[in-house]
Amino acid sequence: MSNSIAARLIQINDTTLRDGEQAAGVAFTIEEKVAIAQFLDAIGVQELEVGIPAMGQQEIEAIRAIGELGLAAELIGWNRANIADIKASVACGLKRVHVSVPVSDIQIAAKFHGQWRVMLGRLRDVIHVALDHGLSVAVGGEDSSRADSLFLLDVAYYAQSLGAFRFRFCDTVGILDPLTTFHQVRQLVQTLSIPVEMHTHNDLGLATANALAGIQAGALSVNTTVNGLGERAGNAALEEVVMAVKQIYGMSLGIDTKRLLELSRLVAKAANYPVPPWKAIVGENTFAHESGIHADAVLKNPMTYQPFDPAEVGWTHHFVVGKHSGRHLVQKVLQQNGITLNADETQTILQAIRDRSMQVKRGLTTDELLSLVTPVKDTAHATR
Ligand SMILES: CC(=O)SCCNC(=O)CCNC(=O)[C@H](O)C(C)(C)COP(=O)(O)OP(=O)(O)OC[C@H]1O[C@@H](n2cnc3c(N)ncnc32)[C@H](O)[C@@H]1OP(=O)(O)O
Numbered sequence: 330m331s332n333s334i335a336a337r338l339i340q341i342n343d344t345t346l347r348d349g350e351q352a353a354g355v356a357f358t359i360e361e362k363v364a365i366a367q368f369l370d371a372i373g374v375q376e377l378e379v380g381i382p383a384m385g386q387q388e389i390e391a392i393r394a395i396g397e398l399g400l401a402a403e404l405i406g407w408n409r410a411n412i413a414d415i416k417a418s419v420a421c422g423l424k425r426v427h428v429s430v431p432v433s434d435i436q437i438a439a440k441f442h443g444q445w446r447v448m449l450g451r452l453r454d455v456i457h458v459a460l461d462h463g464l465s466v467a468v469g470g471e472d473s474s475r476a477d478s479l480f481l482l483d484v485a486y487y488a489q490s491l492g493a494f495r496f497r498f499c500d501t502v503g504i505l506d507p508l509t510t511f512h513q514v515r516q517l518v519q520t521l522s523i524p525v526e527m528h529t530h531n532d533l534g535l536a537t538a539n540a541l542a543g544i545q546a547g548a549l550s551v552n553t554t555v556n557g558l559g560e561r562a563g564n565a566a567l568e569e570v571v572m573a574v575k576q577i578y579g580m581s582l583g584i585d586t587k588r589l590l591e592l593s594r595l596v597a598k599a600a601n602y603p604v605p606p607w608k609a610i611v612g613e614n615t616f617a618h619e620s621g622i623h624a625d626a627v628l629k630n631p632m633t634y635q636p637f638d639p640a641e642v643g644w645t646h647h648f649v650v651g652k653h654s655g656r657h658l659v660q661k662v663l664q665q666n667g668i669t670l671n672a673d674e675t676q677t678i679l680q681a682i683r684d685r686s687m688q689v690k691r692g693l694t695t696d697e698l699l700s701l702v703t704p705v706k707d708t709a710h711a712t713r
């Protein structure tokens with residue numbers, strides 16, 4: 330375990346209800362937002378980015394409804410550097426706001442006509458208004474990873490001097506690798522006295538790895554989403570970050586991991602997008618074993634081909650009889666159904682399983698397997 334990480338309190342700020350819902354085509358109802366917030370709180374997530382008050386009445390109602398639940402989790406609303414956005418957050422009853430400003434040239438050009446002084450002036454005014462309303466203010470550097478590194482440090486330091494309680498490092502278009510993330514975040518952590526938060530995207534499949542690199546560099550908060558839901562290729566997945574920190578650093582983030590699968594299913598249903606079977610931690614195949622060599626070993630000791638006990642995340646391992654299966658698994662399944670085959674019969678069945686799997690292009694159900702056995706047994710009987 331890394332001592333430096335163990336000594337720090339790292340927390341999750343889950344943004345399923347904000348960046349998660351920004352995934353193209355996703356639209357949670359108020360009831361779904363409330364149910365997801367309740368679940369995240371129940372399993373111990375410390376902070377929830379509940380939405381974007383500036384979106385209007387329905388979003389405000391949803392955020393108010395979440396606020397009325399009296400959750401233990403801190404609730405934070407996402408805002409542009411825009412006073413009207415802050416007023417909408419106040420209307421939601423929020424006590425914490427996140428204010429985002431673009432920090433890369435390309436984003437400042439698109440959103441502030443290249444006028445970074447205007448952008449900083451807006452940030453200052455918005456922070457003042459939010460503080461005057463008694464709000465706690467966090468600031469996000471949108472597109473931090475493509476920003477000039479000195480400019481990023483200046484903006485973050487400025488936000489801190491204006492009274493921000495946290496600065497978010499955003500790899501907005503997911504272009505970093507873990508080593509570069511480490512160096513960029515390290516500089517921020519060494520410059521600031523307020524905590525740094527990680528916000529990483531999965532465009533190159535590195536969102537979770539980069540979130541971990543940020544933690545290694547000293548970040549104290551991680552923005553995650555359930556199932557990695559989010560803009561384009563998504564965000565660092567809550568279940569991946571929590572389990573990676575637990576497995577790799579031996580550190581609990583205070584989250585009841587046994588309910589991660591149930592949470593994943595709740596969010597997948599609300600998002601109306603299935604979780605891919607190979608999705609880490611929560612996908613259908615995560616603890617499924619078909620291949621002969623794997624299944625044989627797992628029958629002897631499940632840990633031969635499992636990174637951790639599936640019960641830790643609410644799963645059980647299971648076997649699939651399919652094209653790659655071998656005799657140990659097939660004999661086991663048949664024995665469980667009261668059938669014992671000799672060596673020749675088993676080889677015949679294995680070939681039949683391969684043929685059938687290729688025809689149906691999936692693993693076989695137990696009934697399909699049993700239907701392959703009858704002709705083999707009949708032939709053996711007839712030739713006796
Ligand atoms: C990286 C991220 O994920 S950022 C979060 C993105 N999330 C979303 O956009 C989802 C919710 N968004 C919405 O519902 C709408 O975009 C709203 C309500 C926020 C704004 O809607 P509209 O007024 O119709 O504007 P629209 O979305 O077309 O354009 C965005 C405006 O915000 C401005 N803007 C963008 N980022 C910022 C910022 N950080 N600070 C201030 N202004 C900003 C843009 O420049 C543009 O302003 P303009 O109208 O003066 O040109």
Ligand SMILES: O=C(O)CCC(=O)C(=O)O
Nearest residue numbers: 429469470471472499501
């Ligand atoms: O909070 C911010 O500044 C932007 C967060 C975000 O969604 C992103 O950068 O992708």
